[in-house]
Amino acid sequence: MPHLFTAARARPDPVKRIADPTVRRLSLYLRFLEEFEGAGRTTISSGELAQSGHTTPAQVRKDLSSFGSFGKRGLGYGTHDLVAHIRQILGLDRTWRLVVVGAGRMGSAIAQFPGFRDRGFHVVGIFDLDPRRIGQTLAGVTIADVCHLEADVQRLRADIAVLALPPAAAQSIATRLAQAGVHALLDFSTAPLTVPAGVTVRRMDLAMELEVLSFALTNR
Amino acid sequence: MPHLFTAARARPDPVKRIADPTVRRLSLYLRFLEEFEGAGRTTISSGELAQSGHTTPAQVRKDLSSFGSFGKRGLGYGTHDLVAHIRQILGLDRTWRLVVVGAGRMGSAIAQFPGFRDRGFHVVGIFDLDPRRIGQTLAGVTIADVCHLEADVQRLRADIAVLALPPAAAQSIATRLAQAGVHALLDFSTAPLTVPAGVTVRRMDLAMELEVLSFALTNR
DNA sequence: ACGAGTTTGTGAAATCCTTCACAATCTAGG
DNA sequence: CCTAGATTGTGAAGGATTTCACAAACTCGT
The missing domain is CATH 1.10.10.10 (Winged helix-like DNA-binding domain superfamily/Winged helix DNA-binding domain)
Incomplete structure (x- = not known):
């Protein structure tokens, strides 16, 4: 369905x-x-x-x-x-407030992606679990502890969340974000998420795309 | 049957x-x-x-x-x-040899993406233009000068190339890679590439996905 | 060995998306 | 104003993908 x-x-x-x-x-x-x-x-x-x-x-x-x-x-x-x-x-005649969850290599790269701000997507929050990362600053935003995710997301009035996490963590974070009122997720992890109705998820699945290329090369 | x-x-x-x-x-x-x-x-x-x-x-x-x-x-x-x-x-019953072109934040994150090697995608080359990056090592691979791209790609027997470049550079690199015999490209830049027949391109367009989410939020 | 209960494999129907084809409407130039 | 040339907007046709529905074939408990 x-x-x-x-x-x-x-x-x-x-x-x-x-x-x-x-x-x-x-x-x-x-x-x-x-x-x-x-x-x-x-x-x-x-x-x-x-x-x-x-x-x-x-x-x-x-x-x-x-x-x-x-x-x-x-x-x-x-x-x-x-x-x-x-x-x-x-819906680009306004700005959208983005949070990035996961400040690993991929999350950091995404948070600093040039052209977000120009196109009206403002990174207003970055979250991680690792105490060594929490408190650091990326693209002008201080990395916050993911344990206050819900409260922070609401305070920041985030519209969209980007998930750059290990697959094991993604589902639980997605559920918490949906609970907190985030209705749009961009998921870089490799497992498809189950979310409540009314929440839109888009996947960016690196491994899947490579496998599609593998298929294309094999059946050329 | x-x-x-x-x-x-x-x-x-x-x-x-x-x-x-x-x-x-x-x-x-x-x-x-x-x-x-x-x-x-x-x-x-x-x-x-x-x-x-x-x-x-x-x-x-x-x-x-x-x-x-x-x-x-x-x-x-x-x-x-x-x-x-x-x-x-x-076609995953073999390994595939990958090169990453562009060693900026996104390219570096991709090159070090965990689970590539496990799934049979081996990063065998990384290229950049910036002399400060050339010679550095990422995920066990030394960043090479993009000016020898064609020769290196052939020497490395690369099957697939990942492009993590500014849009302005992507088309020219894509053409050079196709010329050098790479038949599969994964493109992270924002402009769709034109490539010779027989070359497969897959796009990972961050900005586009965000805009689709913007549409979904707007017409909810 | 048998019948009840599952689950596959697959034509046919339904749905979704793209392409075609052409009337309607515009500009430009005399 | 009138004609030639260009381009849009769209119903209808065509193609592609998904869903339906059911016979065939298997397992398992008795």
Whole structure:
């Protein structure tokens, strides 16, 4: 039962169910559009966007048309307009407060990832278990003890948590975060998490991707 | 019913096209199976596997049946057998030689990722541009100058390359790697790569995943 | 050895996603 | 204003993946 959501309620949004691949592509389009905008282009066609994103013009138009009609026939899309629209669709017209749980090598790298802040994702908390790490500062944030996770996460008003932990610890932390009101998790550990309804999890599974590559190389 | 799958090695085999999601799930199943095997279980049913992997029993059986019939009706699958079969299907019955290009924070974390070696992925080379990093040692490998990338990659007989680079550099490195005979890339940069036919690329796009989470939170 | 109870393997149906094809609408240029 | 050329928006078709449903085949207890 891979059902993640049920229905919209907070926003008066009659937009039908949006496919995950569509959202991913929007994120891509946005990046190209910002590049195009930076280069001074004022309009762009679905064909040009498609080329940048390794897809087809029809796909681009379909993706956008699920949310409204932003283009001008005969002309294309206004870069500036479309950037604004996609940012709004993706919820990027605000900032999001991030916590990173696990300050090992991977957690540290993530917390200091350049371009987070620029794109509106602010790391407001970092947690670890190891007393030697607690108290150190990363990217301007002091590493806190994971034992106060719930209280801290609420105090910090965190929206999203990034988990960079050993698989054994991930599930328990995920449950605690969900309990504390964090509704979005980005999981770098290798075990899929079980979370309450209403919490979205995305996995970044290094080992799995390598195994997919192994398969591709083997059956080339 | 009579599915013979022994010919997958020598020749371009007649096994029908395998969907990407199927391969991903196989990788997942494998992990659970190894856990079950470690716990001493000798058989497992599609239902149990499905629960572990957040999918359905029918899905599990369909996935496996694309490659042969490994189970016993009324009993389930032999854990040990199935582990062996999936490892063979995914090409994990051998080791793969990895290079990491980019030894910044992310590249270093990846190169030292625990569990690579255990799963048969050996980091045999690390490259960077920065003279201050070249010559340092990470995970037992000395960081080399990226300017000899092609020759080194061939000397090291690298199968897979992990790219942990600024987006501006990624495309040129990808092209050089493809030229040098690396047919599988795992890309952590934010721009999708264009590569020659026969080269497989998988993307790990942190920013994109965060934006998908932003969308999910916004349209909850 | 038998019947009750499981569980697989797999066509067929359903669902999800992408591509096609074309009318509608715009710009540009005279 | 009118025509040629370009591009969007979208219903319908097509393809891909997941789910359903059930016969076949096995185990186990008696």
